[in-house]
Amino acid sequence: xxxxxxxxxxxxxVNLSIDYARELNLQQCxxxxxxxxxxxVIAGAGSGKTxxxxxxxxxxxxxxxxxxxxxxxxxxxxxxxxxxxxxxDLLGQELNTLWxxxxxxxxxxxxxxxxxxxxxxxxxxxxxREDAKHLISTCISEADIEIKATRFPKxxxxxxxxxxxxxxxxxxxxxLGTEYGYFDTLAPQIEDVWKRYVAxxxxxxxxxxxxxxxxxxxxxxxxxxVRELYQRRFQxxxxxxxxxxxxxxxxxIDLLAExxxxxxxxxxxxxxxxxxxxxxxxxxxRFPERYPGSKTYKIETNYRSTPEILTVANAAxxxxxxxxxxxxxxxxxxxxxxxxxxxxxxxxxxxxxAQRALQxxxxxxxxxxxxxxxxxxxxxxxxxxxxTRRNIPFSITSGMRFFEQAHIKDVTAYLxxxxxxxxxxAFKRLVMxxxxxxxxxxxxxxQSFSRQxxxxxxxxxxxxxxxxxxxxxxxxxxxAKALQGCANAVPKKAILAWAQFATTVSQLESPDNRKSAAxxxxxxxxxxxxxxxxxxxxxxxxxxxxxKQLAIFAQQFESVDxxxxxxxxxxxxxxxxxxxxxxxxxxxxxxxxIHQAKGLEFDVVFSIMLCDGLFPSARSVESEEGLEEERRxxxxxxxxxxxxxxxxxPLMRAGYGNTGITxxxxxxxxxxxxxxxxxxxxxxxxG
Numbered sequence: 069x070x071x072x073x074x075x076x077x078x079x080x081x082v083n084l085s086i087d088y089a090r091e092l093n094l095q096q097c098x099x100x101x102x103x104x105x106x107x108x109v110i111a112g113a114g115s116g117k118t119x120x121x122x123x124x125x126x127x128x129x130x131x132x133x134x135x136x137x138x139x140x141x142x143x144x145x146x147x148x149x150x151x152x153x154x155x156x157d158l159l160g161q162e163l164n165t166l167w168x169x170x171x172x173x174x175x176x177x178x179x180x181x182x183x184x185x186x187x188x189x190x191x192x193x194x195x196x197r198e199d200a201k202h203l204i205s206t207c208i209s210e211a212d213i214e215i216k217a218t219r220f221p222k223x224x225x226x227x228x229x230x231x232x233x234x235x236x237x238x239x240x241x242x243x244l245g246t247e248y249g250y251f252d253t254l255a256p257q258i259e260d261v262w263k264r265y266v267a268x269x270x271x272x273x274x275x276x277x278x279x280x281x282x283x284x285x286x287x288x289x290x291x292x293x294v295r296e297l298y299q300r301r302f303q304x305x306x307x308x309x310x311x312x313x314x315x316x317x318x319x320x321i322d323l324l325a326e327x328x329x330x331x332x333x334x335x336x337x338x339x340x341x342x343x344x345x346x347x348x349x350x351x352x353x354r355f356p357e358r359y360p361g362s363k364t365y366k367i368e369t370n371y372r373s374t375p376e377i378l379t380v381a382n383a384a385x386x387x388x389x390x391x392x393x394x395x396x397x398x399x400x401x402x403x404x405x406x407x408x409x410x411x412x413x414x415x416x417x418x419x420x421x422a423q424r425a426l427q428x429x430x431x432x433x434x435x436x437x438x439x440x441x442x443x444x445x446x447x448x449x450x451x452x453x454x455x456t457r458r459n460i461p462f463s464i465t466s467g468m469r470f471f472e473q474a475h476i477k478d479v480t481a482y483l484x485x486x487x488x489x490x491x492x493x494a495f496k497r498l499v500m501x502x503x504x505x506x507x508x509x510x511x512x513x514x515q516s517f518s519r520q521x522x523x524x525x526x527x528x529x530x531x532x533x534x535x536x537x538x539x540x541x542x543x544x545x546x547x548a549k550a551l552q553g554c555a556n557a558v559p560k561k562a563i564l565a566w567a568q569f570a571t572t573v574s575q576l577e578s579p580d581n582r583k584s585a586a587x588x589x590x591x592x593x594x595x596x597x598x599x600x601x602x603x604x605x606x607x608x609x610x611x612x613x614x615x616k617q618l619a620i621f622a623q624q625f626e627s628v629d630x631x632x633x634x635x636x637x638x639x640x641x642x643x644x645x646x647x648x649x650x651x652x653x654x655x656x657x658x659x660x661x662i663h664q665a666k667g668l669e670f671d672v673v674f675s676i677m678l679c680d681g682l683f684p685s686a687r688s689v690e691s692e693e694g695l696e697e698e699r700r701x702x703x704x705x706x707x708x709x710x711x712x713x714x715x716x717x718p719l720m721r722a723g724y725g726n727t728g729i730t731x732x733x734x735x736x737x738x739x740x741x742x743x744x745x746x747x748x749x750x751x752x753x754x755g
Contacts, residue, residue: 084130086158092123099365100124102332104304106325106362108355109334112396113381113707114372114669118147121308121334122154125166128304129159137303139324140168143312167302171317175280179287182294186283193274200227200276207264213257221251221258221603227276228606230262234278235346237315250602281316288323299327310335310355314346322358329359337392338385341663341701349697353390370396370707372669374403376745377713381706383741388696396707406706406713408738408746413720414677418454420716420751421674425460425657428672428712435461437671439658441705443683444610446470446617447676448659455657465660471635475601475611476618480635482592483585483628486577489521489547498569501600504561516557520550548574568596585622585631589615609687620722662705673709678717678735702737715746 088097096116099109100123111117121140128138142148148168155163167174176194183190195203205223213220221229229251233243240262241255251258269275275283288295305325307313310333313321325331333355340349356362370378375398382395411417425438442448449470455462470476478501484494495517496510505513551570558566572595581587593615601608625631658670677683684698706713717734 086123086126086130088123088127092119093367093369095365095367095369096120096123099332099334099367100127102363102365104328104330106329106355106359107332108310108352108359108362108364109332109367110364110392110394111334111336111367112370112394113336113339113704114370115367115396116369116371117308117334117336117367118151118154120367121306122151122158124306124332125151125163126155126158129155129161133304134165135163136165136167137301138166138168139174139302139305140166140308141171141174141306141321142168142308143170145169145173147308171320172277172280175284178284178298179275179280182287182291185291185294186287187270188275188283189273191273193272194280195269195274195276197224197227197277199274203268203272203274204230204261204265207261207268210264211257211260213261219599219603220254221248225603225606226258226261226265229258230265231278232346233262234282235314235316236348237319281320285316285320285323288320295323296327298324303328303330305331307331307333308335311337311340311349311352312342312347313351315348315351318348318351331359338388338394338700338703339666339707341666341697341704343693343697349390349693353392364392366392366394368394368397369399371399372710373707374398374400374711376403376405377706377709380406380713380741380745381703383745384706384737385699385703387740388699389692390696403711405745405747406709406715408748409714409716409751410734410748411716411718411751413718414450415454416751416753417676417716417718418451421451421676421714422454422458422460424674424714425672426458433671435655435657438674439660439665439668439670439672439708440674440676441660441662441665441708442676443662443685443701444613445661446610446614447682449617449621451659451676461656462659463656465658465664470614473611473614475605475615478600479589479592479597479615479618480632482572482576483588483632486547486573486582486588487628487632489550490518499562499566502562502565502569504559509559513554513557516554517550520553521546545574545577547577572596583627585625585628586619588628589619589622623722662701665708666704669708669710671710672712672714673705674714674716675705676716678715678738679721679732680735681733683735684737699737702735 088100092100093116096119099107099120102124109117109120111120125138125140129135140148140151142151148170152163152166152168167177169177179186179188179192180190183192193199201223204226208220208223208226229240229243229248232238232247233240236243240259244251244255244258269279288298302324305321307321312335321331321333333352335352337349337352340347340352343349356364373381373396378396378398385391409417409420411420421440425435428438429435440448440451448464452462452464452470471480478497481494481497484491485498488494492514495514496507499505499510499513500507548570551566551573555563555566555570572592575591575595576582576588581591593612597615598612601611605611622631625634683702684695688694688698715738717738718732720729721732722729
């Protein structure tokens with residue numbers, strides 16, 4: 069019979085070089101000086117989370133814990149490096165032996181030491197997304213799948229499916245059932261590609277980004293000696309942003325901490341907003357259950373925002389049931405109340421944000437200290453146009469400008485082609501979406517198409533010159549006939565796609581449709597581009613939302629020509645503005661989705677499109693979990709603001725598919741805030 073006999077480290081009198089009670093507030097100090105054992109630190113927004121973690125590392129070192137016995141897990145290597153730099157400043161000692169970094173960087177370090185146990189060599193290659201996409205594409209080809217007949221997902225989409233499955237620790241079938249229902253019937257083929265991909269990686273001594281965690285966990289689970297080695301090595305484990313961890317990361321932490329239970333996780337359940345990419349909110353919520361006897365420390369003093377903003381933040385999150393009760397307390401003096409702004413429509417909302425931003429700039433607040441936050445990328449379309457018209461420079465941290473996105477360019481290429489059949493770039497863009505058509509093939513097809521267009525116009529000219537003059541038949545369609553006329557030049561792989569292309573163009577160039585961009589865009593989506601989005605983009609739904617918003621935006625223009633002209637003028641102005649201000653970041657107001665802004669702070673925050681069905685999104689309200697995550701997202705919005713917060717909602721909005729103007733209900737989240745907490749501004753139009 070054997071048993072473990074724990075030798076307690078000798079604890080001499082410790083002379084601390086840092087006066088923790090003086091440099092930290094009471095709540096921070098309690099967490100920093102917590103005794104060994106499992107601990108959950110709920111650090112509210114703006115409460116000094118990084119400071120707390122930094123001082124915790126310093127405290128452990130001052131207690132005689134060797135740096136190499138401490139594991140610090142963060143979500144960016146930059147965050148880990150910054151914490152270790154601060155510890156170095158506090159203690160004046162190098163921390164080269166401390167294990168600090170992202171889950172993936174630590175996983176890589178461990179796997180380099182033990183790769184052979186998993187069938188790999190130590191010099192394995194780490195593939196980037198592009199490498200992984202090419203390898204998955206090879207596996208799809210090997211599987212001999214009828215891609216055209218089944219509308220099989222492209223390699224990049226398969227990669228996202230695989231990644232979500234491993235990070236959530238679920239089967240491919242389960243992920244398809246919950247996240248990609250439109251591929252449900254293809255589950256056996258997708259699973260086959262997955263198995264081939266796993267085998268190929270091993271055969272080529274290559275790992276993708278997820279393998280650094282998957283194989284790290286497998287290594288620990290299947291090798292008792294290695295598991296014990298790291299359980300003993302990491303005497304203390306610290307985890308940052310714990311609310312954002314997924315099932316895979318949580319399992320790794322639990323396994324590493326199994327022996328000592330000396331794990332401190334730091335996070336804010338109220339800022340858990342990444343379920344869509346695999347984060348598991350239950351990790352932080354159930355930590356006390358998984359670690360009986362653990363202690364919970366709350367850090368609630370906020371150093372960022374005014375009391376008025378925090379009052380609104382506390383009210384905004386109060387309706388959530390699944391949460392740790394907390395109340396952000398202000399450390400700053402009183403300021404102005406957050407402002408509720410009801411706008412007539414999205415155009416007036418954009419005008420208000422633009423005008424108010426300029427006024428604040430005149431008052432001495434730099435544009436780079438302001439941000440406009442929104443739930444989805446398409447919510448900022450009208451604002452981008454208004455800022456461009458007024459020559460107000462802006463940067464978009466949520467991605468490309470609206471009209472620069474691939475799916476927007478694809479659909480507008482149809483509009484350009486039916487307006488101008490000689491538009492070579494639009495034609496080539498569309499045909500290169502087809503399987504088997506590359507640059508050279510597109511050039512040959514365009515030459516053939518151009519000849520057919522010329523022939524068609526000659527036919528029309530002959531008809532009008534006849535004696536007596538005669539008109540072409542009412543069903544004469546120049547573009548569709550030209551496409552049909554060059555079908556013999558189409559590669560075999562693209563024959564079906566070409567036929568669909570010709571049919572779609574035939575619909576678009578009918579007299580009733582070709583006059584209206586708002587009619588054309590939905591027709592393009594329904595005629596097959598919707599399927600293209602599904603098979604080519606993992607974020608299919610958000611891209612579809614963008615296109616629907618584009619159709620709504622197009623309703624204000626009387627013709628396709630006018631719509632395209634305005635688009636061209638605006639995008640050219642944007643390009644000039646980008647060139648002029650590329651080195652003047654301080655001259656740009658920031659536009660961002662809320663997800664991209666998490667962890668940041670600004671003097672002034674404008675929150676736009678706060679309408680039910682937009683924020684919270686229509687899909688999120690289908691479940692209580694989804695609604696509560698949206699409410700946490702709203703809380704994150706509010707807590708980005710330091711001094712001024714403007715909550716804007718349009719009262720009217722054009723409907724999709726020419727359904728007319730619809731009245732908009734203010735977001736239910738606004739209704740949950742007592743009116744006395746807000747100032748209401750009534751917009752007046754002059755002139």
